[in-house]
Amino acid sequence: MKYFRQFGIILVVTFMAEVLGYLLPLPIPSSIYGLVLMLLALHFRIIKLPQVKEASVFLLEIMPMMFIPAAVGLMVVFPSLRSILFPVVIITVVSTFVVMIVAGRVTQSVILSDRRRADKKIQKDSLNAALLKKEDGGNDERDSD
Amino acid sequence: MKEILTNSTFFGVMISILGYELGLFCKRKWKLAVFNPLLISIILVIIALSFLHIDYESYNKGAKYLSYLLTPATICLAIPLYEQLELLKKNLRAVLLGILSGVLTSLSSILGMCVLFGLNHEQYVTLLPKSITTAIGMGVSEKLGGVVTITVAVIIVTGVLGNIMAESICRWFKIKEPIAKGIAIGTAAHAVGTARAMEMGEIEGAMSGLSIAVAGLITVVGASVFSFFL
Numbered sequence: 001m002k003y004f005r006q007f008g009i010i011l012v013v014t015f016m017a018e019v020l021g022y023l024l025p026l027p028i029p030s031s032i033y034g035l036v037l038m039l040l041a042l043h044f045r046i047i048k049l050p051q052v053k054e055a056s057v058f059l060l061e062i063m064p065m066m067f068i069p070a071a072v073g074l075m076v077v078f079p080s081l082r083s084i085l086f087p088v089v090i091i092t093v094v095s096t097f098v099v100m101i102v103a104g105r106v107t108q109s110v111i112l113s114d115r116r117r118a119d120k121k122i123q124k125d126s127l128n129a130a131l132l133k134k135e136d137g138g139n140d141e142r143d144s145d
Numbered sequence: 146m147k148e149i150l151t152n153s154t155f156f157g158v159m160i161s162i163l164g165y166e167l168g169l170f171c172k173r174k175w176k177l178a179v180f181n182p183l184l185i186s187i188i189l190v191i192i193a194l195s196f197l198h199i200d201y202e203s204y205n206k207g208a209k210y211l212s213y214l215l216t217p218a219t220i221c222l223a224i225p226l227y228e229q230l231e232l233l234k235k236n237l238r239a240v241l242l243g244i245l246s247g248v249l250t251s252l253s254s255i256l257g258m259c260v261l262f263g264l265n266h267e268q269y270v271t272l273l274p275k276s277i278t279t280a281i282g283m284g285v286s287e288k289l290g291g292v293v294t295i296t297v298a299v300i301i302v303t304g305v306l307g308n309i310m311a312e313s314i315c316r317w318f319k320i321k322e323p324i325a326k327g328i329a330i331g332t333a334a335h336a337v338g339t340a341r342a343m344e345m346g347e348i349e350g351a352m353s354g355l356s357i358a359v360a361g362l363i364t365v366v367g368a369s370v371f372s373f374f375l
Contacts, residue, residue: 007217014217027288027365029280031219032358038223049224056221059214060350064183064308064340066215068161069208070279071187071301072194076201077294087262088299091272095254096303096333097314099276102250103356104320104329107243111236111322 006055009047013038151199157207164189181309183337219278219336222354225343229351236324243325244356247332248363251276252371259375267291269375273368275299278335281361289372300335307334308341327352332360 017034024033041047081088150156167189168182194204226233233240252273259269271291274282279300286296311330320326323346330338331353342353 010217013220027284031216031280034220035223035358038220039227042227056224059218059221060343063218065165066211067337068186069205069212072190074298075191077298081295084268087264091255091258092299092302095251096306098254099247099251100314100329100333101318103243103247103332104325106246107239107328108320108322108325110239110242
C-alpha cells in the first residue's frame with residue numbers, strides 16, 4: 001500500500017501539471033511544469049521526501065523502457081525520411097556529439113576556475129589570518145614588555 | 146493466432162519488456178556500449194513486429210501504457226534534483242553557462258550543416274529542436290512549420306545515440322566532473338540520455354534531469370530566432 005500511495009501522490013502532481021499545461025498558452029509540456037511543482041512541494045515541505053522516494057526511484061529506474069514505443073514508431077516514419085536520410089544521419093550524429101562535448105567542457109572549466117578562485121580566496125584568508133595573528137603576537141610581546 | 150497478438154493489450158508491453166531484458170542480458174554478458182538495452186530492445190521489437198506482420202498501431206495499443214508513465218517519471222526527476230539542490234546552488238554559474246553554450250552549439254551546428262547539405266527551410270526547422278525533450282520539441286517544430294513526425298524520430302535517435310555514447314564521450318574528452326557529465330548528457334540527449342546519467346551516479350542524474358528542462362526552455366526561444374537564418 002505504501003508504494004501505491006507514493007505513486008498516487010506522484011499522479012496528483014502529474015494531474016496538477018496537466019491542468020497548468022491546459023491553462024497556460026505556452027509551448028511547454030506538462031512534465032516540465034510538474035518537475036517544477038514537485039521541486040517546490042518538496043522545498044516547502046508540502047510533500048516530504050519519504051512520501052515519494054521509493055516509487056520515484058522505481059519510475060526513474062524503468063524510465064529507459066518508456067522510450068521503446070516511441071522509438072519503434074521510427075518504422076512508420078522511416079519511408080518519409082528515406083530521401084534525406086544521409087544528411088539527417090550526419091547532422092544528428094555530429095551535432096549530438098559536439099553539443100555533448102561543448103556543454104560538458106564549458107561546465108567543467110567554469111567549475112574548475114570557480115574552485116581555483118575559491119581556493120585562492122581561502123589561501124589569502126588564511127595568510128591574512130596568519131599575518132594578523134603574528135601582529136597580535138608581536139603586540140602581545142610588546143605589551144608584556 | 147495473429148488475432149490474439151494484434152488484439153491483446155498486453156502483447157505490446159510484454160514484447161517491449163522482453164526485448165529490454167534481452168538487452169540487459171547482452172550488456173551483462175559482453176559489457177560493450179553497443180549492447181545498450183534500449184537500442185537492442187528497439188531493434189528486437191521492430192524485427193519481431195515485421196516478422197509477425199503486426200502493424201505499429203496494434204503494437205502501440207498496449208505499449209502506449211509504457212509511454213503513459215513518461216510524464217510522472219519526468220516529474221520524478223525533481224527528487225534527485227531536490228537532493229542535490231545545495232550542489233546546484235553552489236555551481237549555478239557553471240550549470241547555466243554549460244547548458245546555454247550547449248543549446249547555442251546545437252542550433253548553430255544544425256544551421257551550418259543544413260546550409261552545407263542544401264536542405265530547405267522546412268527540413269531545417271524540423272531538425273532544429275532535435276536535442277530537446279520530445280514534448281517540447283514537437284511544439285517547437287509545429288510552431289516553426291516543421292514535419293512533426295520526423296522531428297520526433299530525430300529526437301529519439303539523438304537520445305538513443307547520446308545514451309549509448311555518453312560514457313565514451315566523457316572519457317575521450319576528459320569530462321570528469323560529475324556535474325559536467327550530467328549537464329553534457331542532459332543538454333545533448335534529453336530524457337533518454339538522462340536515463341543513462343541516472344545509472345552513472347546521483348549527481349549526474351540530477352544535473353542531467355535539470356538540463357532537460359532548462360535546455361528545452363532556452364531552445365524554445367533560441368529556435369524561433371534561428372528559424373530566420375535559413
